[in-house]
Amino acid sequence: MNNHTQVSLPASRQGSPLLGGQLSTHPREMLRATLGAALGLSLSVWLCQQVFGTAVATLLIGPVGASAILLFAVPSGALAQPWSILGGYLTSAVVATAVAQLGGHSLPMASLAVGLSVLAMFLLRCLHPPGGAVALCVVLAGPALQALGERAILPVMLNALSLLTMAVLYNNLTGLRYPKRPAPQINMHPAADSTPALSSGITTEDLDKALEGFGGFVDLTREDLGQLIEKAEQAAMRRRVGAVQAADIMTRELHLISPETTVRDALDLLGAMRLKVLPVTDAEQRLVGVVTLVDLASVLDRRRLRLVRRRPNDRTPVSEIMTAQVTAVAAQAPIGDLVPLLSERGLHALPVLDGDRLVGLVTQTDLIGALQRGLCGQRG
Known part of the structure; x- marks a missing residue:
């Protein structure tokens, strides 16, 4: 396999030795x-x-x-x-x-x-x-x-x-933050001792070595280079999958619960339907939170398994344990924007909203299937 890819830019966007490269400045x-x-x-x-x-x-x-x-x-x-x-x-x-x-x-x-x-x-x-x-x-x-x-x-x-x-x-x-502040870093790996990396597998040590490899001073920090690579990855993902949106791949058959649903009922529903996430909505189907296996596991741990072994009819409402700060996306969100959320932040599912109403869920399985279809379509 040839690991060297040659990219040709349109003549209007290529630099010249005399005129210099293009400045991407508005x-x-x-x-x-x-x-x-x-x-x-x-x-x-x-x-x-x-x-x-x-x-x-x-x-x-x-x-x-x-x-x-x-x-x-x-x-x-x-x-x-x-x-x-x-x-x-x-x-x-x-x-x-x-x-x-x-x-x-x-x-x-x-x-x-x-x-x-x-x-x-x-x-x-x-x-x-x-x-x-x-x-x-x-x-x-x-x-x-x-x-x-x-x-x-x-x-x-x-x-x-x-x-x-x-x-x-x-x-x-004028809307430009100065002095420059370090961008907030997201740990791409769940393990505490792991090394943060981009979705391509590039680590901070790789970025340092790349900067050192220039052999001279580069007016670019590790954070700048990391953000540049991340944005390039996102742009490449959008190009590969085309105009696919969250609404095109989301699961529309939802199992919803209300804030008053008991912990026991939520646990039974998760087990019966083999689910990992249950959206919590109000009467107008507006998203107010989600309940995950992690939330329920924390309750079981705090009560030392009494919920299952001694109190099978626990009436605690899920509103007391649900995750209220939910990461959601709009139905029109391009699929490329969903990749870092589901792959890097460890989310199992993303609620999809039409305005303020919940209309679907995009799971990791939905995303993998969509990406596979897009890549196979390209190769075909």
Whole structure:
């Protein structure tokens, strides 16, 4: 079997050596980033001008402009996070100031300052490309900045703090979470000692090795890569199964119980019908919860099996033990969205709703059958 798959993109979506690759950016996001970068740069330069004068603000405008692009156009990148800009600016300013004090304000000293700044940022895990421009500006500064001596760090950090503050406010007000927060992780394996993995079987260690395999710095975290792979898997699943929806594969013959149904009756129904899940609905067939074998088993465990051995006519209502926080899907939900819910979260069945009414259940068996039919249809 050939393990290497070659994918051809339409000509309109392929990059070129001269024009670069395609940027998957919505025009609205371009406008948002453009306005944010302009506002952030204007505020930082204005504050620096008020405190240190126009000459100093003008000398440092270059790195601030470069940082504005990162913080507003690609705020999810590792190079645009708060520690990157604060640590990058501070490290570069300190290194450049020391180099200038010891070796003077010359081009060779500026090159040395940039190299040492890059090394220091790598070691401190605060790599920020405009930090190199900060080092150049400090070493090759004009008289206004040179007059500050070692205090040249102050206007540099004022720019960093004001630009970062603007980025936090603007990005969040325009619907983009910044700083980036780690995405909540879902344990893909029921066992407590197992390693989280994607549905493809890729583990976090695999992601780390993939990132290390690039051989250089990649502005992509393990979490970013994991989310990218997961979304690609979901898109591929939707493509393979086509337009199949939950309503197309769900079980319509339902065994429903009410919140007043007793635990004993629910247990008898589960056993008689060989079921694992019983939906609990009100008089209008609106879903209010589910009762599973796990719920009933917990009751049996708490009562040390008295429910079965000593109290066969237990009248406890299922409303006291049912799971009220239920994961449900709409009848129009594509089948690709059901796969991670049933395969990775350990759910045995997904209630299907039409509005707020329960109309069916999608079980793991339903899903497996649908996927098998879809894959066999493709091969045919």
